[in-house]
Amino acid sequence: MKIYLAGPDVFLPDAVEIGKRKVAICAAHGVSGLYPLDNAIDVSAGEVSLDIFKGNQAMMDAADAIIANLTPFRGPGADAGTAYELGYMAARGKLCLGYSNDPTIYAERVRRFTEVSSQDGHLVDAEKLTVEDFGLSDNLMLMHALDLHGCRLVTPRQAPADIWHDLTAFEACVRLAAERVASR
């Protein structure tokens, strides 16, 4: 089984190293991890970002599954690029797995960034935009995509000390994928 390893990990200072660790964990469980190409592109080429896009899309097309790192990125919710990739894989009928190293629910997390108040029976932020309040970890499209196209979001009971480098929840997803292979 080939698994596309999506997530904002590619934006970490040690993006290449974390990719190697993820691929090694996959190998230890008998599956193959495909880590996005962001760091393997010829930067002298003219259309770097387009090359990355095409590389990632080809990797997704080659993969049987996705493990999406949905740990909140630069705001209260998941990285939009990762969310795009989860949608892409769900639509292609691939196995969708995901984890977040932040175990809080979305509505609670929004409070870290903006004032949240109750209005007409639902939560709104400082801009008066509704705050999703279904007790889910993130936007319902992402959460239920996992429920219906794979497995429920994996989260730790408590956030690890280093949310970007702790791969315990990631490895739990790899184990779920490996079990699917074994049960075939």
Place this chain on the structure above:
Amino acid sequence: MKIYLAGPDVFLPDAVEIGKRKVAICAAHGVSGLYPLDNAIDVSAGEVSLDIFKGNQAMMDAADAIIANLTPFRGPGADAGTAYELGYMAARGKLCLGYSNDPTIYAERVRRFTEVSSQDGHLVDAEKLTVEDFGLSDNLMLMHALDLHGCRLVTPRQAPADIWHDLTAFEACVRLAAERVASR
């Protein structure tokens, strides 16, 4: 042509009204707008969020195209739920159109939320996470999905006074969709 109208518009205080305006604009151009069900669910039902997910997915499956409102939502980038839906539609081979009422590029926008500095030749935020700096409006997966699966992101030259209610860029997308129908 049926067009799925994705975006954080569903979180606006006047979410139903803006949906009606969008559907009316579609009709004026001879296409059919499908606005997400978020506001038409029986709230007495047990699994509200799952019902919304299934309703949205069924609407996407029924649609020939998507117009995604990628105006930055609760942070420097697009709403993750909308990004998911764009990925879903791209993977299904549907026509992908999108707009943002914020014409600035992503790297500039991140500066509104966090300190951005240059390190080893690339931009990083306060957490030392890389800031995409390709001169694009948002994450490259979203931007190039539009380029390759539809049309380039539509943005105004200047942000309108009301970024959530100005539908000029939205209407430009509807026009692009209608032209596709006419050219068939």
